[in-house]
Amino acid sequence: MSASQSASARRARFKPAHLLGHAVLPLVGLVLMYPLVFMVMAGFFTKQEFMATVIHAFPIPKEPTLRNFRALFEGTTDAAVAEYFRNSLLRTVYTTFWAILTSFLGGYVFARLRFKGRDQLFLLLLATQMIPMTIAIIPTYLEFARFPFMGGNDIFTGGKGILDTWWVYLIGGPAINIMGTFLVKQSLEKVPIELDEAAKVDGAGTLRLLFQILFPLQLPIMAFISITTALNVWNDFVTPFFYTNSDHLQTLPSAITRLSSVGAGPGASANYPLIITLSLGITIPALLIFFFFQKYIVQGLANTGIKG
Amino acid sequence: MSHDGNGVALAQEAPGTPRSPGFWKRFSTMHRDALLATVILLPMIAFWLLVSGFPTLFGFVLGFFRWIGIADQPKFIGLDNFVHFFKDPTYTNALWRSIWLGGLVTCITLLSGFGAALLMNLPLWGKGFYRSIWYIPAVTSTVATTQIFNIFLDTNNGVINNILKSLGKEPIVWQYSVGWGIFWIVVYSAWKGVGAAALLWLAGLQSVDQSLYEAASMDGAGSLGKLRHVTIPGLKPIATYIFITSLISAIQIYEQVLFITNGGPYGKTEVLVFRIYRDGFWDFNLGMAGASSLIMAIIVIVITVFYYSWSTSSDRKTTIPLKKPGRGV
Incomplete structure (x- = not known):
């Protein structure tokens, strides 16, 4: 909203609405x-104290401890926690890197190159x-299990394929990110093609044109694509939970899933302190990413959401 | 395709900077784009087919087979799975529940998000901060935050039951009650979705032609009058878009069902996508999982196609007249 618009809005609107805004927005907020406040407060409890206390709306520990937070990096309470954290991080960085690359290149191809069948493709x-992705989960499991020549398979059978290996996380990387491609295509179409031509006249090759001239212009939309991809992968429990089994391959979300009633079976008494530690490990970095880059999220949502 | 040789030549040409107007220029006007597109797209689409395209197609095909247990031999049975789907009330109930639960969640999040967006659109001090705070639940992990809800809802040492006990009331066993199960699924979904809905509405509100507001105040319209005669009609196309996309994602809700009620008690809180998981991963009824996915996909596609044909036919009616009263900006 420009300055003149908000000034006119200030003039035009009357006070009761403002009062309502100042009351409702912070209260509901x-x-x-x-x-999340509860999660952080509970994070200061030791396992023993949490189990022994009657938990109230704002639980305050008698002997606050940082062990749970430190565990994410050091593995002081549970060696595996640091490993889950590392796996989550590696997987997120890897997938986000590919999302950036494939969205940008795909967007370039569909916005700039002219070839037969481009628009149809x-x-x-x-x-x-628009097809719900749930449909692919079971077939993906079967495909991974029957992956040719991997994990003891002959052509299709005999072993476990690539299930329960790092390949589960790696294989999807180079696949084209279609929503990202769509966003980059739209954004590139606003860049005048004369820029490409001028660059070529100045002797820039395709790679230079792509990465030194066009890419820097796409940084806001690339930021949106990377943040949404990173948050999605960071929070995803499906891939690790369904396609891996070994402990050393688990990420924070799948580790929680295994501890929850979904993984441990209904009625199992849940290890809440460990669950809270893992939850903090997922939530805090996601919030940090959000706070640093929220400008791009707001812009990007407006671009994706409100497309005429 | 024998493009490879040329592709290599192109790749060598790319980083260099010689100006060779003769051959390359002529060549580039004819084939360069197609070759470059092939070199870039081929690997990306091959990997996409591997992890996304092929499994999706495979999923559709599964619906026409009886396949129970991975070790079983799949047997082609035509439409039997689909017939079974509509005969077995647990499936039709799950489908129906997906639809009304999705509709309910959509209405609650969009209505409260709209109210919030109206307030966030006021020139308030700190509105950017409020916007961030409201959006935060959307970036948290469903797995993590449903577990916090589970701590609230624990029967023996849950926050809510502890509060009830301290007030001298009977603790509630939430897990035994269908109504409470649905209630908490809806509360969780609204908690998570309201901030994103507010942001979408906010972008919509700011896309309404601002000059119309001035025109309306000159005509003597108050706040409510402007809301009714400018904001709401101006938002109509965007509102439909927001409603449709929210509905499409809300009828596919399953994670909160999985983690909060796990479908219980007795499968009475199951939604269709949850049922697909249960069939696929717990009962290994791969054929029924495929058939249910196909039905879900068809519903989503039908909604989308209806929306697109509606929006392309009504765009002219709703958006173009809007521009007329505005004085040229």
């Missing part, structure tokens, strides 16, 4: 934050985005 790819 506090209610929305409450589960793009529409086909875009149309697949």
Whole structure:
């Protein structure tokens, strides 16, 4: 909103609405934050104290401890926690890197290059985005299990394929990120093509044009694509939970899933202190990413959400 | 395709900077784009087919087979799985529940998000901060935050039951009650979705032609009058978009069902996507999982196609007249 618009809005609107805004926005905001506040407070408990205390809405530990927070990096309470954290981080960085690369290159191809069937191919790819991805989960499991020549398989059978290996996380990397491609395509179409031509006249090759001239212009949309991809992968429990089994391959979300009633079976008494530690490990970095880059999230959401 | 040789030549040409207007220029006008597109797209689409395209297609095909247990031989049974789907009330109930639960969640998040967006659109001090705070639940992990809800809802040492006990009331066994299960699923979904809905509405509000507001105040419209005669009609196309996309994702909700009620008690809180998981991963009924996924996909596609045909036919009606009363900006 420009300065003149907000000035005119200030003139035009009357006070009761402002009062309502100043009351409702912070109050509901506090209610929305409450589960996270609870999570942080519970994070200061030792396992023994949490189990022994009658937990109230704002639990305050008698002997606050930082062990749970330190565990994420050092593994003081549970060696595996640091490993889950590392796995989550590696997987997120890897997938985000590829999302940036494939979105940018894909966007360039569909925005700038002219070839037969371009628009049809793009529409086909875009149309697949409306198919619910749940349909692919079981077939993906079967495909991974029957992956040729991997994990003791002959052509299709005999071993476990690439299930329960690092390949589960790696294989999807180079696949084209279709939503990202769509966003970059839209954003590139606003860049005048004369820029490309001028660069070529000045002797820039395709690689230079792509990465030194066009890429820097796409930084805001690339930021949005990387943040949403990173948050999605960081929070994803499906891939590790369903396609891996070994402890050393688990990430923070899948580790929580295994501790929850979904993984441990209904009625199992949950190890809440460990769950809270892992939850903090997932939530705090996600919040940090959000606070540093929220400008791009707001912009990007407006771009994706409100497309005329 | 024998593009490889040329692709290599192109790759060598790319980093260099010689100006060779003769051959390359002629060549580039004819084939360069197609070759470059092939070199870039081929590997990306091959990997996409491997991890996404092929499994999706495979998933559709699964629905026409009886396949129970991975070791079983799949047997083609035509439409039997789909017939079974509509005969077995646990499936039709799950489908129905997906639809009304999704609709309920969509309405609650969009209505409260709209109210919030109206307030966030005021020139308030600290509105950017409020916007961030409201959006935070959306970036948290469902797995992590549902566990916090589970600590609230624990039967023996849960926060809510402890509060009830301290007030001298009977603790509630939430897990035994269908109504409470649905209630907490809806509360969780609204908690998570309201901030994102507010942001979408906010972007929509700011896209409404601002000059219309001035025109309306000159005509003597108050705040409510402007809301009714400018904001709401101006938002119509965007509102439909927001409603449709929210509905499509809300009818596919399953994670909160998985972690909060796990479908219980007695499968009475199951939604269709949750049922797909249960069939696929716990009962290994791969054929029924495929058939249910296909039905879900068809519903989503039908909604989308209806929306697109509606929006392309009504765009002219709703957006173009809007521009007329505005004085040229």
